[in-house]
Protein backbone atom coordinates (compact mmCIF):
# COMPACT_ATOMS: atom_id res chain seq x y z
CA UNK A 420 0.00 0.00 0.00
CA UNK A 421 1.34 3.45 -0.87
CA UNK A 422 1.79 6.18 1.64
CA UNK A 423 -0.71 8.90 0.86
CA UNK A 424 0.40 12.05 -0.99
CA UNK A 425 1.12 15.12 1.16
CA UNK A 426 -1.97 17.01 2.18
CA UNK A 427 -2.15 20.48 0.61
CA UNK A 428 -2.13 23.34 3.13
CA UNK A 429 -5.13 25.60 3.26
CA UNK A 430 -4.75 29.33 2.64
CA UNK A 431 -5.06 29.97 6.38
CA UNK A 432 -2.03 27.76 7.08
CA UNK A 433 0.18 30.48 5.58
CA UNK A 434 0.77 33.43 7.93
CA UNK A 435 1.58 35.68 4.97
CA UNK A 436 4.71 37.18 6.54
CA UNK A 437 7.18 35.69 4.06
CA UNK A 438 8.64 32.95 6.32
CA UNK A 439 11.90 31.44 5.07
CA UNK A 440 10.22 28.03 5.15
CA UNK A 441 6.68 28.91 4.02
CA UNK A 442 4.19 26.08 4.36
CA UNK A 443 3.59 26.21 0.60
CA UNK A 444 7.33 25.71 -0.08
CA UNK A 445 7.26 22.80 2.36
CA UNK A 446 4.30 21.35 0.46
CA UNK A 447 6.12 21.57 -2.88
CA UNK A 448 9.16 19.88 -1.35
CA UNK A 449 7.07 17.12 0.26
CA UNK A 450 5.28 16.48 -3.08
CA UNK A 451 8.64 16.10 -4.84
CA UNK A 452 9.82 13.68 -2.14
CA UNK A 453 6.59 11.70 -2.36
CA UNK A 454 6.95 11.43 -6.16
CA UNK A 455 10.52 10.18 -5.67
CA UNK A 456 9.37 7.61 -3.10
CA UNK A 457 6.80 6.29 -5.53
CA UNK A 458 9.26 6.12 -8.42
CA UNK A 459 11.84 4.24 -6.36
CA UNK A 460 9.28 1.93 -4.74
CA UNK A 461 10.10 3.28 -1.29
CA UNK A 462 6.48 4.33 -1.00
CA UNK A 463 5.40 0.74 -0.69
CA UNK A 464 5.53 0.97 3.08
CA UNK A 465 2.45 2.20 4.85
CA UNK A 466 3.58 5.12 6.91
CA UNK A 467 1.28 6.28 9.59
CA UNK A 468 2.88 9.58 10.32
CA UNK A 469 0.98 11.38 13.02
CA UNK A 470 2.46 14.65 11.91
CA UNK A 471 2.26 16.31 8.55
CA UNK A 472 4.70 18.91 7.28
CA UNK A 473 1.91 20.70 5.49
CA UNK A 474 -1.29 20.20 7.48
CA UNK A 475 -1.95 20.91 11.13
CA UNK A 476 -3.10 17.98 13.26
CA UNK A 477 -4.78 18.15 16.68
CA UNK A 478 -2.59 17.51 19.72
CA UNK A 479 -3.75 17.46 23.33
CA UNK A 480 -1.83 18.98 26.23
CA UNK A 481 -1.01 15.93 28.36
CA UNK A 482 0.98 17.76 31.01
CA UNK A 483 2.44 21.16 31.77
CA UNK A 484 4.89 21.82 34.60
CA UNK A 485 7.11 24.73 35.56
CA UNK A 486 10.87 24.14 35.49
CA UNK A 487 12.10 27.48 36.84
CA UNK A 488 13.30 30.76 35.30
CA UNK A 489 10.01 31.12 33.37
CA UNK A 490 10.45 27.83 31.56
CA UNK A 491 7.67 25.23 31.39
CA UNK A 492 7.81 21.65 30.15
CA UNK A 493 4.87 20.63 27.97
CA UNK A 494 3.90 17.20 26.72
CA UNK A 495 1.61 17.01 23.70
CA UNK A 496 0.01 13.80 22.37
CA UNK A 497 -1.89 13.05 19.17
CA UNK A 498 -5.63 13.23 19.67
CA UNK A 499 -7.79 11.23 19.36
CA UNK A 500 -5.37 8.58 20.62
CA UNK A 501 -3.72 7.04 17.58
CA UNK A 502 -1.18 4.44 16.62
CA UNK A 503 1.62 5.63 14.39
CA UNK A 504 4.92 7.37 14.50
CA UNK A 505 6.15 10.88 14.99
CA UNK A 506 8.71 11.46 12.25
CA UNK A 507 10.70 14.01 14.24
CA UNK A 508 14.50 13.86 14.26
CA UNK A 509 16.25 15.66 17.08
CA UNK A 510 17.24 19.22 16.18
CA UNK A 511 14.07 19.52 14.09
CA UNK A 512 11.20 21.74 15.20
CA UNK A 513 7.42 21.61 14.98
CA UNK A 514 4.96 24.47 14.56
CA UNK A 515 2.37 24.71 17.33
CA UNK A 516 -0.77 26.70 16.52
CA UNK A 517 -3.34 28.01 18.98
CA UNK A 518 -7.07 28.44 18.43
CA UNK A 519 -6.52 32.16 17.74
CA UNK A 520 -4.34 31.22 14.73
CA UNK A 521 -1.03 32.25 16.31
CA UNK A 522 1.72 29.75 15.56
CA UNK A 523 5.31 29.39 16.86
CA UNK A 524 8.11 26.85 16.29
CA UNK A 525 9.34 24.65 19.18
CA UNK A 526 12.06 22.02 19.33
CA UNK A 527 11.07 18.65 20.90
CA UNK A 528 13.47 17.45 23.59
CA UNK A 529 11.90 13.99 23.77
CA UNK A 530 9.62 11.92 21.56
CA UNK A 531 7.58 9.08 23.09
CA UNK A 532 7.05 6.26 20.63
CA UNK A 533 4.39 4.45 22.67
CA UNK A 534 1.86 7.18 23.20
CA UNK A 535 2.84 9.28 20.18
CA UNK A 536 3.71 12.25 22.32
CA UNK A 537 6.50 14.79 22.37
CA UNK A 538 7.94 17.14 24.98
CA UNK A 539 8.98 20.73 24.50
CA UNK A 540 10.49 23.30 26.85
CA UNK A 541 8.83 26.67 26.51
CA UNK A 542 10.28 29.89 27.88
CA UNK A 543 7.52 32.37 28.69
CA UNK A 544 8.35 35.96 27.76
CA UNK A 545 6.72 38.98 29.43
CA UNK A 546 4.12 40.17 26.95
CA UNK A 547 4.71 37.08 24.82
CA UNK A 548 1.67 36.71 22.59
CA UNK A 549 1.94 32.95 22.13
CA UNK A 550 3.52 31.93 25.41
CA UNK A 551 1.16 34.13 27.45
CA UNK A 552 -1.83 32.38 25.90
CA UNK A 553 -0.29 28.90 26.19
CA UNK A 554 0.31 29.49 29.89
CA UNK A 555 -3.43 30.06 30.38
CA UNK A 556 -4.30 26.71 28.78
CA UNK A 557 -4.98 23.52 30.72
CA UNK A 558 -4.31 19.80 30.45
CA UNK A 559 -6.63 18.27 27.80
CA UNK A 560 -6.87 21.54 25.87
CA UNK A 561 -6.09 21.00 22.21
CA UNK A 562 -3.58 22.82 19.98
CA UNK A 563 -2.67 22.14 16.36
CA UNK A 564 0.77 20.95 15.27
CA UNK A 565 2.51 20.59 11.94
CA UNK A 566 6.05 19.58 11.08
CA UNK A 567 8.76 18.65 11.38
CA UNK A 568 10.97 21.33 9.81
CA UNK A 569 14.66 22.14 9.84
CA UNK A 570 17.21 19.91 11.50
CA UNK A 571 20.90 19.44 10.91
CA UNK A 572 23.00 16.73 9.28
CA UNK A 573 25.76 15.58 11.58
CA UNK A 574 27.11 12.38 10.04
CA UNK A 575 30.76 12.20 9.00
CA UNK A 576 32.13 14.37 11.81
CA UNK A 577 34.65 13.29 14.49
CA UNK A 578 33.30 15.80 16.91
CA UNK A 579 30.22 17.95 17.47
CA UNK A 580 30.60 21.13 19.51
CA UNK A 581 27.31 22.67 20.59
CA UNK A 582 26.70 26.17 21.93
CA UNK A 583 23.30 26.57 23.59
CA UNK A 584 21.84 29.67 25.20
CA UNK A 585 18.80 29.39 27.52
CA UNK A 586 16.02 27.29 26.01
CA UNK A 587 18.22 26.95 22.93
CA UNK A 588 19.70 23.93 24.70
CA UNK A 589 16.43 22.10 23.93
CA UNK A 590 17.57 21.06 20.47
CA UNK A 591 20.81 19.63 21.82
CA UNK A 592 19.42 17.54 24.67
CA UNK A 593 17.60 15.13 22.35
CA UNK A 594 20.46 15.10 19.85
CA UNK A 595 23.06 14.16 22.46
CA UNK A 596 20.78 11.49 23.95
CA UNK A 597 20.12 9.89 20.57
CA UNK A 598 23.82 9.92 19.60
CA UNK A 599 24.85 8.34 22.91
CA UNK A 600 22.21 5.65 22.38
CA UNK A 601 23.67 4.88 18.98
CA UNK A 602 26.43 2.26 19.43
CA UNK A 603 27.90 3.16 16.06
CA UNK A 604 28.43 6.82 16.96
CA UNK A 605 31.89 7.56 18.32
CA UNK A 606 31.84 11.31 17.79
CA UNK A 607 33.09 13.47 20.64
CA UNK A 608 30.21 15.58 21.94
CA UNK A 609 30.88 18.90 23.67
CA UNK A 610 28.06 21.07 24.99
CA UNK A 611 28.74 24.67 26.05
CA UNK A 612 25.58 25.89 27.69
CA UNK A 613 24.99 29.47 28.81
CA UNK A 614 22.34 29.98 31.49
CA UNK A 615 21.64 32.91 33.80
CA UNK A 616 21.68 30.80 36.98
CA UNK A 617 22.31 27.22 38.06
CA UNK A 618 18.62 26.84 38.94
CA UNK A 619 17.80 27.92 35.41
CA UNK A 620 19.82 25.07 33.87
CA UNK A 621 17.30 23.00 31.96
CA UNK A 622 17.30 19.21 32.04
CA UNK A 623 20.30 19.22 34.34
CA UNK A 624 19.85 15.58 35.40
CA UNK A 625 19.69 14.39 31.82
CA UNK A 626 22.78 16.40 30.95
CA UNK A 627 24.60 15.01 34.00
CA UNK A 628 23.82 11.50 32.81
CA UNK A 629 25.16 12.33 29.37
CA UNK A 630 28.34 13.88 30.78
CA UNK A 631 29.16 10.54 32.44
CA UNK A 632 29.78 9.01 28.99
CA UNK A 633 33.40 8.88 27.80
CA UNK A 634 32.67 10.88 24.68
CA UNK A 635 30.47 13.63 26.14
CA UNK A 636 31.33 16.73 28.16
CA UNK A 637 29.04 19.48 29.44
CA UNK A 638 30.31 22.94 30.32
CA UNK A 639 28.02 25.50 31.98
CA UNK A 640 28.49 29.26 31.84
CA UNK A 641 26.43 31.09 34.48
CA UNK A 642 25.98 34.72 33.56
CA UNK A 643 24.01 36.00 36.57
CA UNK A 644 24.49 33.50 39.38
CA UNK A 645 24.66 35.13 42.83
CA UNK A 646 24.65 32.07 45.10
CA UNK A 647 27.85 30.18 44.35
CA UNK A 648 27.58 27.94 47.40
CA UNK A 649 25.27 25.52 45.58
CA UNK A 650 27.73 25.29 42.69
CA UNK A 651 30.18 23.48 44.95
CA UNK A 652 27.83 20.49 44.76
CA UNK A 653 28.15 20.41 41.03
CA UNK A 654 30.67 17.56 41.08
CA UNK A 655 27.66 15.27 41.52
CA UNK A 656 26.62 16.38 38.10
CA UNK A 657 29.86 15.86 36.13
CA UNK A 658 29.73 19.49 35.07
CA UNK A 659 32.35 22.11 34.54
CA UNK A 660 31.10 25.53 35.59
CA UNK A 661 32.44 28.93 34.56
CA UNK A 662 31.26 32.26 35.95
CA UNK A 663 30.15 34.70 33.28
CA UNK A 664 29.44 34.42 29.59
CA UNK A 665 31.45 32.41 27.08
CA UNK A 666 34.49 34.67 26.65
CA UNK A 667 36.87 35.01 23.76
CA UNK A 668 39.47 33.17 25.85
CA UNK A 669 37.01 30.33 26.36
CA UNK A 670 36.35 30.25 22.63
CA UNK A 671 40.08 30.16 21.85
CA UNK A 672 40.52 27.20 24.20
CA UNK A 673 37.48 25.34 22.88
CA UNK A 674 38.58 25.78 19.27
CA UNK A 675 42.18 24.86 20.02
CA UNK A 676 41.06 21.50 21.46
CA UNK A 677 39.32 20.67 18.18
CA UNK A 678 42.44 20.92 16.09
CA UNK A 679 42.90 17.88 13.85
CA UNK A 680 39.28 16.83 14.38
CA UNK A 681 36.64 17.15 11.72
CA UNK A 682 34.23 19.23 13.78
CA UNK A 683 30.64 20.34 13.32
CA UNK A 684 29.80 23.55 15.20
CA UNK A 685 26.16 23.92 16.20
CA UNK A 686 24.61 27.06 17.67
CA UNK A 687 21.19 27.66 19.21
CA UNK A 688 20.32 30.66 21.34
CA UNK A 689 18.84 34.10 20.90
CA UNK A 690 19.95 36.33 18.01
CA UNK A 691 22.67 38.08 20.02
CA UNK A 692 24.11 34.80 21.33
CA UNK A 693 24.06 33.24 17.85
CA UNK A 694 25.84 36.19 16.28
CA UNK A 695 28.48 36.33 19.06
CA UNK A 696 29.37 32.64 18.77
CA UNK A 697 29.31 32.81 14.98
CA UNK A 698 31.67 35.83 14.96
CA UNK A 699 34.01 34.09 17.38
CA UNK A 700 34.19 30.99 15.19
CA UNK A 701 34.89 33.17 12.18
CA UNK A 702 37.80 34.85 13.94
CA UNK A 703 39.42 31.40 14.07
CA UNK A 704 38.71 30.74 10.41
CA UNK A 705 36.17 27.99 10.99
CA UNK A 706 34.58 27.38 7.61
CA UNK A 707 30.93 28.42 7.41
CA UNK A 708 30.08 25.01 5.90
CA UNK A 709 30.83 23.44 9.27
CA UNK A 710 28.73 25.88 11.31
CA UNK A 711 24.98 25.43 11.62
CA UNK A 712 22.22 27.19 13.48
CA UNK A 713 19.49 24.80 14.56
CA UNK A 714 16.80 27.02 13.10
CA UNK A 715 18.73 27.09 9.81
CA UNK A 716 18.88 30.89 9.89
CA UNK A 717 22.65 31.08 9.35
CA UNK A 718 22.07 33.06 6.19
CA UNK A 719 20.59 35.83 8.38
CA UNK A 720 23.81 36.29 10.37
CA UNK A 721 26.19 39.10 9.51
CA UNK A 722 29.50 37.82 8.16
CA UNK A 723 32.29 39.96 9.63
Ligand SMILES: Cc1cc2nc3c(=O)[nH]c(=O)nc-3n(C[C@H](O)[C@H](O)[C@H](O)COP(=O)(O)OP(=O)(O)OC[C@H]3O[C@@H](n4cnc5c(N)ncnc54)[C@H](O)[C@@H]3O)c2cc1C
Pocket residue numbers: 512523524525526527539540541542543544545546547548549550551569586589590689690713714
Ligand atom coordinates in the same frame (compact mmCIF):
# COMPACT_ATOMS: atom_id res chain seq x y z
C1 LIG B 1 13.38 27.06 14.93
C2 LIG B 1 12.94 27.60 16.27
C3 LIG B 1 12.82 26.74 17.35
C4 LIG B 1 12.42 27.23 18.60
N1 LIG B 1 12.33 26.38 19.66
C5 LIG B 1 11.97 26.87 20.88
C6 LIG B 1 11.89 26.00 22.03
O1 LIG B 1 12.12 24.78 21.94
N2 LIG B 1 11.52 26.57 23.22
C7 LIG B 1 11.25 27.93 23.34
O2 LIG B 1 10.92 28.38 24.46
N3 LIG B 1 11.30 28.74 22.27
C8 LIG B 1 11.63 28.25 21.05
N4 LIG B 1 11.66 29.10 19.98
C9 LIG B 1 11.12 30.49 20.14
C10 LIG B 1 9.56 30.45 20.02
O3 LIG B 1 9.18 30.02 18.73
C11 LIG B 1 8.86 31.81 20.26
O4 LIG B 1 9.49 32.79 19.49
C12 LIG B 1 8.88 32.21 21.73
O5 LIG B 1 8.22 31.21 22.48
C13 LIG B 1 8.22 33.58 21.99
O6 LIG B 1 6.91 33.60 21.48
P1 LIG B 1 5.85 34.68 22.00
O7 LIG B 1 4.77 34.81 20.97
O8 LIG B 1 5.40 34.37 23.39
O9 LIG B 1 6.68 36.03 22.06
P2 LIG B 1 6.45 37.30 21.12
O10 LIG B 1 5.10 37.90 21.38
O11 LIG B 1 6.77 36.94 19.69
O12 LIG B 1 7.58 38.27 21.68
C14 LIG B 1 7.40 38.99 22.93
C15 LIG B 1 8.75 39.47 23.44
O13 LIG B 1 9.45 38.33 23.98
C16 LIG B 1 10.83 38.44 23.70
N5 LIG B 1 11.25 37.26 22.92
C17 LIG B 1 10.48 36.48 22.12
N6 LIG B 1 11.18 35.46 21.60
C18 LIG B 1 12.45 35.59 22.07
C19 LIG B 1 13.64 34.83 21.90
N7 LIG B 1 13.69 33.70 21.15
N8 LIG B 1 14.76 35.29 22.54
C20 LIG B 1 14.73 36.40 23.32
N9 LIG B 1 13.62 37.14 23.52
C21 LIG B 1 12.50 36.76 22.91
C22 LIG B 1 11.05 39.70 22.92
O14 LIG B 1 11.42 40.72 23.81
C23 LIG B 1 9.68 40.01 22.36
O15 LIG B 1 9.53 41.37 22.16
C24 LIG B 1 12.09 28.63 18.75
C25 LIG B 1 12.22 29.50 17.65
C26 LIG B 1 12.66 29.00 16.44
C27 LIG B 1 12.80 29.96 15.28
